[in-house]
Amino acid sequence: MIDTHSHIYSSEFDADRDQVVNRAREAGVEAILLPNINADSVEPMLALCRQCPDFCFPMMGLHPEDVGEDYRNVLDGMWNRLAQPRHPYIAIGEVGLDFYWDETYRQQQLEAFEIQVGWAARLSLPLVIHSRKAHRELVDVMERHRSQGLRGIFHCFGGSAQEAEELLSFPGFVLGIGGVLTYKKSTLPEVLRSVPLERVVVETDAPYLAPVPYRGKRNESAYVSQTLQRLAEVYEIPLSEADKITSNTAKALFGPHLRANNDAKS
Numbered sequence: 001m002i003d004t005h006s007h008i009y010s011s012e013f014d015a016d017r018d019q020v021v022n023r024a025r026e027a028g029v030e031a032i033l034l035p036n037i038n039a040d041s042v043e044p045m046l047a048l049c050r051q052c053p054d055f056c057f058p059m060m061g062l063h064p065e066d067v068g069e070d071y072r073n074v075l076d077g078m079w080n081r082l083a084q085p086r087h088p089y090i091a092i093g094e095v096g097l098d099f100y101w102d103e104t105y106r107q108q109q110l111e112a113f114e115i116q117v118g119w120a121a122r123l124s125l126p127l128v129i130h131s132r133k134a135h136r137e138l139v140d141v142m143e144r145h146r147s148q149g150l151r152g153i154f155h156c157f158g159g160s161a162q163e164a165e166e167l168l169s170f171p172g173f174v175l176g177i178g179g180v181l182t183y184k185k186s187t188l189p190e191v192l193r194s195v196p197l198e199r200v201v202v203e204t205d206a207p208y209l210a211p212v213p214y215r216g217k218r219n220e221s222a223y224v225s226q227t228l229q230r231l232a233e234v235y236e237i238p239l240s241e242a243d244k245i246t247s248n249t250a251k252a253l254f255g256p257h258l259r260a261n262n263d264a265k266s
Contacts, residue, residue: 001027001028001029001030001202001224001225001228001243001246001247002029002030002031002032002033002201002202002246002247002250002251003024003029003031003032003033003202003203003204003206003221003224004033004128004153004176004201004202004203004250004254005033005035005094005128005153005155005156005176005178005203005204005205006032006033006034006203006204006205006206006220006221007034007035007037007041007205007206007207007208008020008021008032008034008048008056008206008207008220008221009034009041009044009045009047009048010041010044010207011044012207012218013206013207013220017048020220020221020222021052021055021056021221023220023221023222024220024221024222024224025055026222027221027222027223027224027225028225028243029221029222029224029225030055030247031054031055031056031057031250032052032055032056032057032221033056033057033059033090033091033128033250033254034048034049034056034057034058034059035059035061035063035091035093035094035128035155036058036059036060036061036062036063036078036093036094037062037063037066037094038062038063038066038074039074039077039078042060042078042081045058046058046088049088057088057090057254058088058089058090059089059090059091059092059093059094059128060078060081060082060087060089060091060092060093061078061091061092061093061094061095061116061128062074062075062078062095062112062116063094063095063096063098063130064095064096064097064098064109064112064113064130065098065101067105067108067109067112068105068108069105069108071105071108071111071112075112075115075116079119082119082123089125090125090126090254091120091125091126091127091128091152091254092116092117092119092120092123092125092126092127092128092152093126093127093128093129093152093153093155094128094129094130094155095112095113095116095117095127095128095129095130096113096129096130096131096134096138096155097109097110097113097130097131097132097134097137097138097141098130098131098132098133098134099132099133099134099137100132100133110137110141113141114141114144117141117142117145117150118145120150120152121145121148121149121150126151126152126153126253126254127150127151127152127153128152128153128155128176129152129153129154129155130155130156131154131155135159135163135166139166139167142170146170149172150170150172150173151172151173151253152172152173152174152253153173153174153175153176153201153203153253154167154173154174154175154176155176155203155205156176156178156180156203156205156209157175157176157177157188158180158186158188159191160187160191161190161191161194164191164192164194164195165194168195168199173199174199174200174201174249174253175195175199175200175201176201176202176203177192177200177201177202177203177227177231178202178203178204178205178209178211178227179204179205179209179210179211179212179214179215179219179223179226179227180209181211181227181230181231181234182211182212182215182226182227182230183212183215184212188234189230189234192231192234192235193234197231197235197237197242197245197246198245198249199249200231200245200246200249201246201249201250201253202224202227202228202231202246203224203227204219204220204221204223204224204227205219206218206219206220206221206223207219207220210223211223211226211227211230212226213226214226228242228243228246231246
């Protein structure tokens with residue numbers, strides 16, 4: 001299993017991070033991919049990657065909810081890290097658009113996302129994309145870059161079958177599926193029946209969105225096994241097959257960078 005999206009470097013895990021990592025290993029997790037959020041999260045993320053080389057892998061990006069007036073300065077600092085030779089970052093993420101709570105920085109979000117999509121194209125890195133109440137705007141940006149050979153994950157997908165079809169029209173992309181799949185009222189099981197399993201990866205988004213039976217508690221990477229089990233049920237295949245297919249998809253997206261130097265020096 002590969003947890004393709006986890007924030008276990010965050011302060012919610014300061015008291016027991018070593019145990020969280022150990023539980024993930026014991027659960028059968030092969031790797032944990034760590035999306036960055038803002039300027040302050042970079043160093044805690046890199047520290048965890050230094051502590052767990054070849055198991056935890058960092059990304060670089062500015063989360064849409066962290067876009068503010070100074071976003072260009074923040075992006076400049078992030079680009080300086082990405083421009084370093086042999087940088088450790090395996091993807092541009094977590095980036096995207098979020099107009100759910102507040103649209104104060106709507107234009108800044110759009111500009112920041114466009115810039116970071118450009119990074120992915122320039123550096124041939126996967127994109128890990130967050131989108132909430134912004135599907136149309138997201139697709140509009142992606143259409144402008146369709147010819148650039150982009151690839152990546154539409155993280156925390158929870159949309160309709162039509163939205164899944166539209167997102168998967170971008171050939172290098174897959175859907176990131178997390179704990180919401182296990183919720184009683186989730187529409188994802190029905191939606192996924194029209195999605196090839198080869199276009200799906202699993203994730204936790206820890207500490208958020210813990211799967212059943214941990215719903216409402218702090219999520220952690222070991223719990224990706226609960227999502228994978230439910231995914232196997234939805235596709236009516238053995239757990240081992242669901243694991244193999246989703247892990248191979250993740251490795252195809254990130255593999256060369258997972259194998260690259262991960263000393264997290266930058």
